[in-house]
Amino acid sequence: MMTISRRSCAAALSLLLLGACGVSQQTGLTEKKPVEGGIGGTGIVGTLTDFGSLVINGLKVETDQATRVTDAFGEHGIETLAIGQNLTIEAETSEGQLVARRVHITHPVIGTVEQISADGRSAQIAGVPVDLESSAFGRLSVGERVAISGVWRGERIVASRVDSLKDPGSDALAGVFRTTPELGMTIGGRPVSIAKDTEPADGSFVTAIGRADQDGFIVEDLTVGRFTGAAGALSDLSVEGYLETADTAPFYAVSGLGHSFDPKAKLRPFLADRNLFTGRYVGTFAVEAATRLPEDLEQRRTIIREILAGGGSDLSRPAR
Numbered sequence: 001m002m003t004i005s006r007r008s009c010a011a012a013l014s015l016l017l018l019g020a021c022g023v024s025q026q027t028g029l030t031e032k033k034p035v036e037g038g039i040g041g042t043g044i045v046g047t048l049t050d051f052g053s054l055v056i057n058g059l060k061v062e063t064d065q066a067t068r069v070t071d072a073f074g075e076h077g078i079e080t081l082a083i084g085q086n087l088t089i090e091a092e093t094s095e096g097q098l099v100a101r102r103v104h105i106t107h108p109v110i111g112t113v114e115q116i117s118a119d120g121r122s123a124q125i126a127g128v129p130v131d132l133e134s135s136a137f138g139r140l141s142v143g144e145r146v147a148i149s150g151v152w153r154g155e156r157i158v159a160s161r162v163d164s165l166k167d168p169g170s171d172a173l174a175g176v177f178r179t180t181p182e183l184g185m186t187i188g189g190r191p192v193s194i195a196k197d198t199e200p201a202d203g204s205f206v207t208a209i210g211r212a213d214q215d216g217f218i219v220e221d222l223t224v225g226r227f228t229g230a231a232g233a234l235s236d237l238s239v240e241g242y243l244e245t246a247d248t249a250p251f252y253a254v255s256g257l258g259h260s261f262d263p264k265a266k267l268r269p270f271l272a273d274r275n276l277f278t279g280r281y282v283g284t285f286a287v288e289a290a291t292r293l294p295e296d297l298e299q300r301r302t303i304i305r306e307i308l309a310g311g312g313s314d315l316s317r318p319a320r
Contacts, residue, residue: 042092
């Protein structure tokens with residue numbers, strides 16, 4: 001079983017997409033030297049595409065009795081995991097395998113469906129615009145409460161899974177916190193009300209639990225940060241998502257991530273597309289490879305299955 005390396009699984013996806021979809025391109029980014037002091041943990045942010053291990057971003061991640069599964073509301077069993085969920089995984093390498101110490105189910109929004117477009121491809125949920133991937137798991141009905149899995153694209157969410165909720169519990173919103181002159185405090189562009197003594201740093205990834213209303217989102221409980229240190233200090237990252245513009249070099253960031261890229265990263269060619277970014281974490285994300293991904297979840301699942309069925313050997317090839 002392959003583990004993530006500094007060159008990682010983006011190389012394999014690049015090679016396969018080049019033949020299958022004609023849309024792959026490598027970044028040409030210079031390779032960064034490893035951080036001194038030994039191997040750290042691997043942080044993975046992406047969509048769960050298969051089981052038999054957790055298959056995410058083209059990687060196989062094992063679980064054991066020590067693996068913790070959580071979401072915004074607490075601990076869960078491993079059976080809670082489902083295809084199409086967006087996961088944040090903290091993994092360590094053990095006997096050549098990636099083993100998850102923490103698997104967090106990240107729902108960008110949980111709340112009531114307020115509107116659905118005529119074609120059923122987009123909706124507004126707890127005040128947040130949501131677009132459905134063509135092969136997303138689950139469907140929407142106005143008035144029902146749902147948990148949305150997916151990734152941010154600017155101030156919209158691209159959903160890969162919809163789970164209907166029967167309980168009348170709290171709403172949730174997870175994304176990047178920012179303060180703007182026009183809207184004040186926001187998460188993912190949605191105005192929020194947060195007590196001043198708990199206001200996080202601008203650009204932080206946060207998970208808010210509370211209540212959505214017509215004016216915004218009233219925050220009752222707030223957690224700051226995406227990774228908790230469950231697998232130790234991170235040394236590698238594998239991240240799926242869309243780019244958005246930023247005010248500082250390299251002038252791009254992954255929507256909804258809350259991490260900064262190394263200022264030397266050359267990311268402009270990937271601005272319009274869904275991407276897989278991999279590289280070292282050195283206080284900033286020293287991305288070394290980026291690969292355009294198909295928009296459709298089933299296409300991504302097929303590509304990854306073909307890689308793994310071939311033994312996964314491509315996962316360690318240099319991205320050159």
